[in-house]
Amino acid sequence: MFEIRPILSALLRHKSSTFLIILQIAITFAVVVNASSIIKQRIEMMNRESGMPEEHLLTLNVNAFGANYDLENNIRADIELLRKTPGVVDAVAINQVPLTGNGDSGGISATQEQYDNRESIPVGFFMGDSHTLNTLGVKLIEGRDFNEQEVIYTAERPEVKSSIVTKSLADKLYPNGDALGKPVYIGGGEYVTIVGIVKKMSGSWVHSSLFEDSMISPIVSLDRFKRILIRTESPQVTAKLLGEVEGLLIARNSERVVTGVRSLVEHRARAYSGDNAMTIILWSVIILLVAITALGIVGIVSFNVNQRIKQIGTRRALGATKLDILRYFVTENILITSLGLMVGTLLTIGFNVYLVDQYDMPSFNWYLIPVGIIIMLLVGFVSVLMPALKASKVSPAVATQSI
C-alpha cells in the first residue's frame, strides 16, 4: 500500500517546492553523471600502460658550454660511464623522453602518395643508439633491434635506412598487420624500412593523439643540449642515482651543466598533474552537489514533516501504523527523486551532447546512467530516513490536540 496516486496529487498541489527539488535532483544527476564520465576517462588515461619500467628510469639534461667541447666523444664517454655505474642496467643519449612533454614529432606515411596528399600519420620521433630499446625497457615483439653499425652520430640531417615503430603505429600504417620490412615515408622522397615493432611505448605528450604512435631511429644527434635516459636495476638505485648522477657527470667533465634530474615516476606525475587535479576537483564537485542535494531533501522533508504534524497524527489516529507513516514519506521522496532522475537523464544526455560537440569530449558510457540512478535513489532514501523516522514517531494523540 504505497498511496502513490494521493501522494502524486498532493505533490501537484505544491508545484513550486516540488519542482525546485526535482530540478535540484535533475541538475545534480546531470552533473554527477557527466563529471563521473570525465573522471573515468581521466583515470583510464592516467592508468594507460606505458610499456616501460618507470620506477627504474631516470632522466637528465646535459648542457655543454665549453668552447672546444667534443660532442660525440663526450656523449660516448658519458654513456660509457653511466653504463658502468653499479646498479645501472643501461643508458642512452636520446632526443626525447617519454611522458616529459618535450621532443620531436612529425608526419609519416606508408606511401609517398599519401605523404604528398597530406594523409600522413602524426608520430613522435625518438632517436638513440642501439641501446635505446633496452634502456626504455620496451618489449620488441617483431623484427630486430638496431645494431651498432647502423647507428649514426651526426649534427646534420642523417640518411637513415631503418626504424623501429610501436605496434599502434605499425597498425595504422599497415592495417593488415604486415608492417615489418615495409617502408615508411618521412618526407623529401626519403623512406626508412621498419625493422622492428615494439609492443607498447609511451610518447612524450600524454594528451596527444600520437601518444602511442612513436618511431625510433638509430641516430645520436650531436647537440650541445642532450637528454640522457638511464635504466636502473631497482627503484632504490634510481633514488640513489637521482642524488648522485649530476656529480658523477660533472666530475668526468665540468664543461657542462646537468639539469632536470628526475625519475620517470616524477615525469608521469607532472604530466598528469592537471588530470589529477581535475579528477580531485570533479570528485569534490560531485560530493558537494550530492551532499547539498541530500541536505536539501533532509530540509524539505523535515519541513514537510513539521508542517504536517497534525496530519500525521490524524493518519495515525485513523489507523496508520508507524511503518505506514515511514513508508508514506519514503514513497513521496522516491517519487520526487524518480521524477528528478527522469528529467536528469534527459539533462545528462543533453549536457553530454553539448560537451561532445563543444569540447570534443568522448560521450559517456551508458551504464553510468543506471549506476547514477541507483546512487541517487540511495542518497534520497538515506536522506529521507531521518525525518521520516521522526514523522513515524508522532503520537496519534496529536490528532486531538489544538496545534
Next chain:
Amino acid sequence: MLQMNNIKKIFRTDLVETHALRDFSLQVEEGEFVAVTGPSGSGKTTFLNITGMLETFNSGSYLLDGQDVSQLNDNQRSKLRNEKIGFIFQSFNLIPDLNLYDNVDVPLRYRGFSAKERKRRIENALERVGLSARMKHLPSQLSGGQQQRVAIARALAGEPLFLLADEPTGNLDSLMARQVMQLLEEINQQGTTIIMVTHDAELARRAQRNIHIVDGQVSDYQQLQPVLEVAEA
C-alpha cells in the same frame, strides 16, 4: 461493546504528577449515544484519547469488543483503531491536499480493502452525508459544516463499531452545528454507536446518556442535573 474498569492515567513531569483519570469506569452498549461532558481540565480529552487508543493508560482494564486493549502493541492498536473506531475531530482534521474522495479513502487504505471495495464505501459514505456530488472538491472549497460532514463520512466509511466524536460542533456556527448534530442523531438511529465528548450541555442533552467527568472520575448523573438546568435556563 466497550468496557472500562478502574482506568488510571497519570501524567508525570519532574515536578508534578497529574492524575488525569482516577479509577475511571464506563460501559457502553451497542447502539447507544453517549455524551461525555465535564469542565475544562476534568479529563475529557484523556478519556477520549484512551477510548480511541491514542494514548495508553497506567492501570485498569479496557475491553473493546471483547479485546483487552492494554495487551496490544502499537501496531495492533492501530489496526484495532482502524477497524473499530470512527473518529470525528473538532477541527475536522481533513487532509488539505486531498479531495473529499481521497480524504474518505485514508482509513480504508490502511485497512487494505481492494480499490473496488473502497470506491463503494467512499461513495456510500459521501452519499450518506449528502456530499456525493462534491467528491473531487478540496476541503478548502467547503464550508465548516460540510467539512465536518466529510469527516463523518470518513468515520462511517470503515463501518466502525462506534463513532468517537471530539467536540464535533465546536468549530461550527449554530446552524451548522445543528445540522451536524442532526446527522449524528440520524446515524445513531440507523444503529451506529456514538460516544461524543463535549463541553456543550445542550448538545449533551440530546444524547441518550450523559457521563459527567469531574477530576478524572465519573460523576453521578444527579451531579450533572444542575449543570443541565443552568444550561437550559
